[in-house]
Amino acid sequence: MNIVNILEEIEKVDGEIYERLNPRRSAMKDFYNVGKKVALAAMPLALGSMFTKAYGQSTPTAVVDVLNFALTLEYLEYHFYNHSLLAAPGLLTAGTPAHGAITTIRDHELAHVNLLKGALGSAARPALAYSDFDFTAKGTFPTVYSDYKTFLAVAQAFEDTGVRAYKGQATVLKGMPVLTTALQIHSVEARHASHIRQMRAAPAGGGVPIKPWISLGAGGGANDSGVPQVDPVYKGEDLETQAGVTITGIATGVTKAAAVESFDEPLAKADVLTIAGLFIK
Amino acid sequence: MKNLQEQEKQELLPAERSVFTAPLQRRSFLQFAGAGAATIALVAAGCKKDRNDPMVPGGVTLNFKDDFGVLNYAYALEQLEAAFYIQVASNPPSGFSPAEKQYFQDIQFHEIAHREFFKKALGTAAIGSLEVDFSSINFTDRTSVLGAAMAFEDLGVGAYNGAGVRLTTDAYLVAAGKIVSVEARHAAYVRDLISNGTFASSPQVDANGLDKALTPDVVLAAAGKYIKTKITVTNL
Numbered sequence: 466m467n468i469v470n471i472l473e474e475i476e477k478v479d480g481e482i483y484e485r486l487n488p489r490r491s492a493m494k495d496f497y498n499v500g501k502k503v504a505l506a507a508m509p510l511a512l513g514s515m516f517t518k519a520y521g522q523s524t525p526t527a528v529v530d531v532l533n534f535a536l537t538l539e540y541l542e543y544h545f546y547n548h549s550l551l552a553a554p555g556l557l558t559a560g561t562p563a564h565g566a567i568t569t570i571r572d573h574e575l576a577h578v579n580l581l582k583g584a585l586g587s588a589a590r591p592a593l594a595y596s597d598f599d600f601t602a603k604g605t606f607p608t609v610y611s612d613y614k615t616f617l618a619v620a621q622a623f624e625d626t627g628v629r630a631y632k633g634q635a636t637v638l639k640g641m642p643v644l645t646t647a648l649q650i651h652s653v654e655a656r657h658a659s660h661i662r663q664m665r666a667a668p669a670g671g672g673v674p675i676k677p678w679i680s681l682g683a684g685g686g687a688n689d690s691g692v693p694q695v696d697p698v699y700k701g702e703d704l705e706t707q708a709g710v711t712i713t714g715i716a717t718g719v720t721k722a723a724a725v726e727s728f729d730e731p732l733a734k735a736d737v738l739t740i741a742g743l744f745i746k
Numbered sequence: 747m748k749n750l751q752e753q754e755k756q757e758l759l760p761a762e763r764s765v766f767t768a769p770l771q772r773r774s775f776l777q778f779a780g781a782g783a784a785t786i787a788l789v790a791a792g793c794k795k796d797r798n799d800p801m802v803p804g805g806v807t808l809n810f811k812d813d814f815g816v817l818n819y820a821y822a823l824e825q826l827e828a829a830f831y832i833q834v835a836s837n838p839p840s841g842f843s844p845a846e847k848q849y850f851q852d853i854q855f856h857e858i859a860h861r862e863f864f865k866k867a868l869g870t871a872a873i874g875s876l877e878v879d880f881s882s883i884n885f886t887d888r889t890s891v892l893g894a895a896m897a898f899e900d901l902g903v904g905a906y907n908g909a910g911v912r913l914t915t916d917a918y919l920v921a922a923g924k925i926v927s928v929e930a931r932h933a934a935y936v937r938d939l940i941s942n943g944t945f946a947s948s949p950q951v952d953a954n955g956l957d958k959a960l961t962p963d964v965v966l967a968a969a970g971k972y973i974k975t976k977i978t979v980t981n982l
Contacts, residue, residue, distance in 0.1 A: 569945075644910055646956065649956035651923070651927060652930035653930075655927035656951070657945070659935050659945060707863055708863075710867055712863060718854075727859035
């Protein structure tokens with residue numbers, strides 16, 4: 466943890482960091498020197514305050530990119546569920562727990578769309594409509610809106626992808642207030658994923674042998690969904706080592722499956738966009 | 747617990763005030779170096795009063811001055827969760843179905859994995875073992891166990907969501923993110939067992955579709971009734 470390194474790293478992304486922190490660059494250099502002397506342990510708090518000061522008024526490009534990326538995914542999820550409730554006759558029956566749960570999730574996704582749009586303001590990406598999507602993924606899931614089990618399988622893929630996508634962007638937002646908001650969305654997506662998985666495990670959902678948390682797939686693979694078409698959604702979910710610590714066998718009873726279940730993995734933006742791209746016309 | 751924390755806050759207040767009321771002598775320095783440096787001066791001044799001992803006799807200290815403090819905070823919560831689920835899994839309520847017994851055993855191992863992960867990641871900086879107090883939970887009663895499990899999981903999610911912004915090391919931030927979504931999966935599962943469809947109900951999830959993000963003082967006050975060990979919080 467070195468303040469000088471951190472500032473240099475930021476400068477690579479944001480060449481104006483010093484000017485943002487203080488328009489008088491000479492003053493900033495003095496801070497830089499102070500930073501070398503002050504106990505490194507004191508730096509994190511100081512940095513948090515510095516960023517609030519630096520980014521209080523305008524949002525850096527990297528953050529705008531993350532929020533627009535999230536907005537794209539939220540549009541995808543919102544339209545996917547909204548169509549299932551409004552224009553997929555026979556798929557979900559009003560008054561059933563399934564209809565209620567999908568309504569709850571649809572409403573959250575819409576709230577996320579609105580929240581992100583509001584945060585981005587004029588920097589928000591152009592709105593996406595239902596007609597911009599193809600939820601059959603070019604024929605991979607032709608019965609997505611007529612077969613309840615297929616619908617839930619795709620829903621699970623979207624929710625688990627959403628969890629991974631937000632997690633993958635956490636470091637870009639590190640130390641910023643917007644990180645907290647992103648985390649608050651992230652855990653809601655995980656709650657959705659848990660419930661959709663329970664719906665699939667229920668008899669009506671096909672009795673798929675699947676847990677609320679991501680486990681090892683059949684044969685020990687990373688994809689536990691039972692749907693090979695969504696392998697990219699679970700790429701790397703079978704990780705056994707966290708921050709240099711081997712989790713498998715860390716205590717009695719912590720098998721590889723338990724180790725995999727205990728930690729959800731992030732997914733890189735490019736991988737998420739590839740998955741989303743299958744459903745965007 | 748609550749009294750101890752309030753006492754702790756009161757102890758800290760005079761120190762903070764003395765820093766805030768001392769700007770006159772420092773004005774020339776502030777004008778020169780800018781507000782960013784002022785924060786450092788404040789923090790540096792605060793550091794002199796640090797109680798760094800991770801092992802205060804008869805208790806533990808969570809010092810939020812750096813990532814280790816945040817990780818120890820998570821370690822404390824995971825200790826609590828693991829202890830709870832070990833007790834449930836080793837002697838589940840008679841009302842549990844076979845599937846519920848299986849999943850509570852799963853969750854037990856998740857929490858043990860989290861606990862041990864933090865212990866290893868912290869190394870010598872790790873706080874000691876907490877002594878728990880589950881006297882308020884009736885472990886033979888399904889409803890009581892599920893209620894406590896929901897409280898632990900929702901609290902855990904809120905704790906991680908609130909603490910993420912304090913982390914400065916990428917690897918730790920990502921690790922916390924990897925854990926919190928698993929806790930949210932647990933929370934949704936337990937909530938659905940209590941009442942199907944409440945996996946993300948209000949007020950846990952608000953009208954903006956946002957989960958809770960709780961500050962450590964709120965979390966520790968709520969967790970306090972389950973913890974016997976004195977927890978001292980500094981640099982919050």
